[in-house]
Every structure is written in C-alpha cells, then in structure tokens.
Amino acid sequence: MLSIFASAAVMAVVAPVHSADVNHASTAYRASYETVSTVHVRQVEPRFANRPATPVCRWQAELGVNRSVTAEGNAIAAMGKAIHRFAPLSGSYAGNCANARGQIDAEIGRYAQARAGEALAAAQGDSAVIQGELDGLRSLSVKGG
Known part of the structure; x- marks a missing residue:
C-alpha cells in the first residue's frame, strides 16, 4: 500500500468568553478573553495495486x-x-x-460549547494573575525599582 498525504493548518473559530476591567496604579486596563481553536487536517489517500481506495481526512484541533x-x-x-x-x-x-x-467544525463547536463553563472559570480566575503581572511590569518601569 502506498499513501499520499496533503496537510494544511487552518485557524478556526475565535469566540469571546469574558472581559473584565482592572484598575492598577491609577490606570484602567481592560482584559478580554476568547476561546481560540486551531485545526490541522491531513488528507490521506491510500493506494492499493488491485482495488480502489477511499481518501481519509484526519484532523486534530487544539482549543484554548x-x-x-x-x-x-x-x-x-x-x-x-x-x-x-x-x-x-x-x-x-x-x-x-x-x-x-462542515462536520469537523460542528464537532469542534460541540466540544467548545461543552467546555464553555471551564473557559469562563479560567478567565474569571485570571484576575489575581493579572494583578501580579501588572505589579511586575510596574516594578520594571519604575526607576530604581
């Protein structure tokens, strides 16, 4: 059997999850959170010497x-x-x-929807992290700090 491959990476859906206003050192910041999915597809076309073959689309999605x-x-x-x-x-x-x-996008959409609560919790839990990062940036920008 001989296989022929074709690959592609496609950016898929970006959907807003949450936004928050953060005040730090008299500056107002706006943090925005969104889910992002990246899809990698690979077309595999097996070739058999004595019979026809059906191509297969293999895919992997990374969501965050x-x-x-x-x-x-x-x-x-x-x-x-x-x-x-x-x-x-x-x-x-x-x-x-x-x-x-279309089938791949629908499956990714269902997966993302099932994890919407987890995405929101991650975004809401990031507020303490932002405060710490802003403290770090401020200490770098203050002379002698």
Whole structure:
C-alpha cells in the first residue's frame, strides 16, 4: 500500500468568553478573553495495486483560552497570552477534507460549547494573575525599582 498525504493548518473559530476591567496604579486596563481553536487536517489517500481506495481526512484541533489586555485603547503585548489549554480533540472522516470541513467544525463547536463553563472559570480566575503581572511590569518601569 502506498499513501499520499496533503496537510494544511487552518485557524478556526475565535469566540469571546469574558472581559473584565482592572484598575492598577491609577490606570484602567481592560482584559478580554476568547476561546481560540486551531485545526490541522491531513488528507490521506491510500493506494492499493488491485482495488480502489477511499481518501481519509484526519484532523486534530487544539482549543484554548487567550487573554489580551488594553490600556486607554492601546494593546499591551506583554500581557497577551494563552491562559488555558483544553485536551486536544481529533478524528477522521472518509472522503476529502474539503467535504468533511462542515462536520469537523460542528464537532469542534460541540466540544467548545461543552467546555464553555471551564473557559469562563479560567478567565474569571485570571484576575489575581493579572494583578501580579501588572505589579511586575510596574516594578520594571519604575526607576530604581
């Protein structure tokens, strides 16, 4: 058997989870949280010498919660990061990946919806972490500190 592979990585859905206002050292910050999913698909086409073969689409999705922070409308890149990762999700469908994309997206959507409470809890639990990170950034920016 000979296999032919085609791979692609596709960014999928970004959905808002939570946002919070944080006041620190007389500056107002806005922390925004969103779930992000990245999907990797691989088209596998087995070739048999004496019979036809059906292509298979194998995929893996990585889902997580990302944080972004702004102050006075300006993004603070040092504060943006992934704060939580879910267990990867994977599967396969008979046929090509273009035709399976709707099924893959639906399965990822169900997975993300089932973990919406966990995503919200991770975002809400991040407030103490933000305060500590802001303290660290402030100490770096203060002369002699």
